[in-house]
Amino acid sequence: MNPSSHRDSEPVVPAATSNEMKLTISHDIYISIAAHCESDLPNEACGLLISSRSSLAVERFIPIPNRHPQPRHSFSFDPMAWTSAIYELDRLGQKVIGYYHSHPSTPAIPSVYDAAGLPGSGSALMLILSFASPIPEARAYQLTRGAYPDTILSEINLIID
Numbered sequence: 001m002n003p004s005s006h007r008d009s010e011p012v013v014p015a016a017t018s019n020e021m022k023l024t025i026s027h028d029i030y031i032s033i034a035a036h037c038e039s040d041l042p043n044e045a046c047g048l049l050i051s052s053r054s055s056l057a058v059e060r061f062i063p064i065p066n067r068h069p070q071p072r073h074s075f076s077f078d079p080m081a082w083t084s085a086i087y088e089l090d091r092l093g094q095k096v097i098g099y100y101h102s103h104p105s106t107p108a109i110p111s112v113y114d115a116a117g118l119p120g121s122g123s124a125l126m127l128i129l130s131f132a133s134p135i136p137e138a139r140a141y142q143l144t145r146g147a148y149p150d151t152i153l154s155e156i157n158l159i160i161d
């Protein structure tokens with residue numbers, strides 16, 4: 001198998017955890033996101049985390065089809081679905097506060113290629129759900145973009161309540 005297709009098997013060690021930042025998700029929304037990811041196994045699933053305020057509390061999520069040619073190991077947002085989601089959010093006064101994607105068989109640790117799969121250019125949060133164990137594990141990261149490959153993903157607190 002082509003080693004370049006094993007993108008999420010090349011984890012980046014996250015920088016020191018920021019104690020100030022936390023991403024909050026209700027239990028119901030988290031379960032729904034996990035269900036979306038599980039339904040797309042063995043491929044990676046991806047989508048948007050939405051809030052209408054400037055807080056880092058997820059109010060809803062939008063699944064986006066993964067169009068990456070190697071969907072078992074990487075993700076890439078479907079451009080049409082991404083564009084229509086942005087128009088919808090604009091109309092509703094909501095915004096993307098982050099992204100989520102799954103790791104079907106590796107830990108919830110970002111790979112060096114994870115940032116490359118994301119649209120836009122600003123900083124964002126990233127939720128990763130791992131299905132490497134029978135019980136899914138989730139971790140949240142802050143994505144700070146720099147010139148490739150200097151994008152930094154620092155782990156932040158994830159609150160599921």
Ligand SMILES: [Zn+2]
Nearest residue numbers: 008110111114
């Ligand atoms: Zn990943």
